[in-house]
Amino acid sequence: MRWSLAAAAAFVVLATVATFAQRSAVYDSERQVRLEGAVTRVEWVNPSAFVFIDVRDGGGVVANWAVEVGNPIDLERHKWTRRSVRIGDLVTVDGMPARGPNRQALARSIVHKASGKRLFDMPAARPGGTGRAGPAPRWPDGQVRLGPAPGQKGYWATTGAKALVESTASNVRMNDEGLLANLTDADRVAPMLPWAKAIYLHRQRTQLRDDPITRCMPPGGPRQFQMPNGVQLIEQREVGRILVLMGGGNRNWRVIYTDGRPQGQAAEAVLTYYGTSVGRWEKDTLVVDSIGYNERFWFTNGGLPHTEALHLTERFSRPDASTLKYEVTVDDPRTYTRSWTGGWTLQWVPGEDIEEYFCEEGNTP
Amino acid sequence: MRKVAAFLIASVIGLRVLAGAAQEGHPLTGTWSGDWGPGANQRTHITMVMTWDGKTIGGTINPGPDAVPVDAIALDVTKWTVRFDADAKGASGPVRISVEGQLNDIASAHRTITGTWRQGTAKGDFKLTRD
Numbered sequence: 001m002r003w004s005l006a007a008a009a010a011f012v013v014l015a016t017v018a019t020f021a022q023r024s025a026v027y028d029s030e031r032q033v034r035l036e037g038a039v040t041r042v043e044w045v046n047p048s049a050f051v052f053i054d055v056r057d058g059g060g061v062v063a064n065w066a067v068e069v070g071n072p073i074d075l076e077r078h079k080w081t082r083r084s085v086r087i088g089d090l091v092t093v094d095g096m097p098a099r100g101p102n103r104q105a106l107a108r109s110i111v112h113k114a115s116g117k118r119l120f121d122m123p124a125a126r127p128g129g130t131g132r133a134g135p136a137p138r139w140p141d142g143q144v145r146l147g148p149a150p151g152q153k154g155y156w157a158t159t160g161a162k163a164l165v166e167s168t169a170s171n172v173r174m175n176d177e178g179l180l181a182n183l184t185d186a187d188r189v190a191p192m193l194p195w196a197k198a199i200y201l202h203r204q205r206t207q208l209r210d211d212p213i214t215r216c217m218p219p220g221g222p223r224q225f226q227m228p229n230g231v232q233l234i235e236q237r238e239v240g241r242i243l244v245l246m247g248g249g250n251r252n253w254r255v256i257y258t259d260g261r262p263q264g265q266a267a268e269a270v271l272t273y274y275g276t277s278v279g280r281w282e283k284d285t286l287v288v289d290s291i292g293y294n295e296r297f298w299f300t301n302g303g304l305p306h307t308e309a310l311h312l313t314e315r316f317s318r319p320d321a322s323t324l325k326y327e328v329t330v331d332d333p334r335t336y337t338r339s340w341t342g343g344w345t346l347q348w349v350p351g352e353d354i355e356e357y358f359c360e361e362g363n364t365p
Numbered sequence: 366m367r368k369v370a371a372f373l374i375a376s377v378i379g380l381r382v383l384a385g386a387a388q389e390g391h392p393l394t395g396t397w398s399g400d401w402g403p404g405a406n407q408r409t410h411i412t413m414v415m416t417w418d419g420k421t422i423g424g425t426i427n428p429g430p431d432a433v434p435v436d437a438i439a440l441d442v443t444k445w446t447v448r449f450d451a452d453a454k455g456a457s458g459p460v461r462i463s464v465e466g467q468l469n470d471i472a473s474a475h476r477t478i479t480g481t482w483r484q485g486t487a488k489g490d491f492k493l494t495r496d
Contacts, residue, residue, distance in 0.1 A: 193419075194442050195391060195392070195417075195440065195442050197442075198442035198443070198445075199392065199471070202471060202472070203472075206472070210387075210472035212387065212389060295388050295389050295390035295394075296387065296388065296389060297389060298389060305389060305390060305391075306389075306390060307390040307391055307394075307417065308390065309419070333419045334390075334391065334417055334418065334419040335390075335391075
């Protein structure tokens with residue numbers, strides 16, 4: 001019993017390390033690994049599922065490998081279930097190995113060895129919008145809705161570029177995790193003070209391995225709109241607030257007050273991951289002013305730093321039913337030489353709700 | 366018994382969460398504690414609070430009745446070295462404090478500064494750990 005608990009705990013820690021750490025930090029995309037062996041276990045758990053296989057090396061020694069296959073919600077969306085592979089199946093896995101000594105890999109494909117049937121392919125990114133979208137739905141008074149039309153459901157997913165880069169910069173190449181292709185582009189990402197640039201470069205050079213997300217810390221600031229599994233915007237007009245429900249992160253929620261209250265004083269704010277937000281409508285654009293952030297999180301993919309002086313002005317607009325334009329102006333004079341603006345678009349996912357996605361407290365690396 | 370066990374489990378979880386909550390802003394801001402001295406058996410406790418206002422890193426050594434203000438702390442971000450001077454109250458006048466250190470483990474919640482601490486004619490090593 002004691003061993004079972006220890007093994008379970010070890011697995012949970014392993015899984016958490018593997019899935020909530022930035023993938024670039026965990027897996028070496030420059031290397032490939034091919035594993036052949038029998039499936040010994042399938043762990044269909046959030047936030048990432050694993051298939052364990054016994055692999056025999058050239059000397060006949062058998063070692064158990066943990067093969068990450070991704071988030072169960074995404075997998076089921078692609079018709080891959082916990083029964084797609086069975087205990088005892090002989091499979092061939094192609095993927096990328098973990099950077100460290102762990103016998104762990106991220107699967108690109110899994111093929112049933114006997115039949116040659118392709119059991120798994122890494123799901124492609126969610127496709128962008130298809131065709132022409134209709135007009136944005138509106139409330140009876142004509143104001144744009146940020147949620148679904150009456151009687152429908154859906155949520156917003158980040159599908160395009162999702163790195164926060166100053167909008168005047170061009171051709172700054174980085175991956176979805178915010179890792180720069182070229183570190184010399186750092187100055188173009190944002191106008192950082194010297195200490196901030198040094199911290200940013202340190203995070204970049206260390207492959208984002210110290211990202212607080214790896215310790216299940218909430219994705220405050222713009223990062224809440226960069227997470228997998230999207231967000232829902234619940235407009236509660238009768239009480240003057242909008243709830244931002246996050247499918248990624250740790251299933252957190254944020255309140256934007258739209259009841260006309262003034263923004264508080266930053267010095268008096270209780271510092272939190274999502275700050276204190278008040279919003280107002282400027283024609284069809286929701287303008288949200290937020291202060292009161294703590295310093296325990298990275299406010300965007302890629303590790304741009306901030307201090308408690310962070311002041312965000314976010315602009316949400318919905319030019320059509322399928323598109324949410326997100327723009328944020330970052331003002332933090334203790335971190336940046338001037339205020340700067342960036343943003344991206346989110347795509348409407350019709351007919352679906354965000355689903356459970358927890359990073360479990362205490363399962364920290 | 367169950368209540369005791371539940372309390373212990375909650376405490377462990379709480380401690381782990383606290384341990385995981387690093388300060389991700391300016392690497393020097395916050396409260397640091399440690400000691401300095403010429404040898405292992407001669408140590409003097411230090412508490413130091415550092416602040417960053419966007420232009421200057423300020424500090425206070427041993428906040429309280431014997432506080433020593435530090436006007437400007439120099440941080441070389443190319444090497445993560447720290448340097449500052451201050452004047453402590455002495456029995457016969459101000460005592461100069463000069464400190465040079467290295468910031469270590471900048472990504473850690475409990476990052477450290479280690480180096481050389483000079484106070485008057487005394488000299489020793491020091492270590493400060495961010496609380």
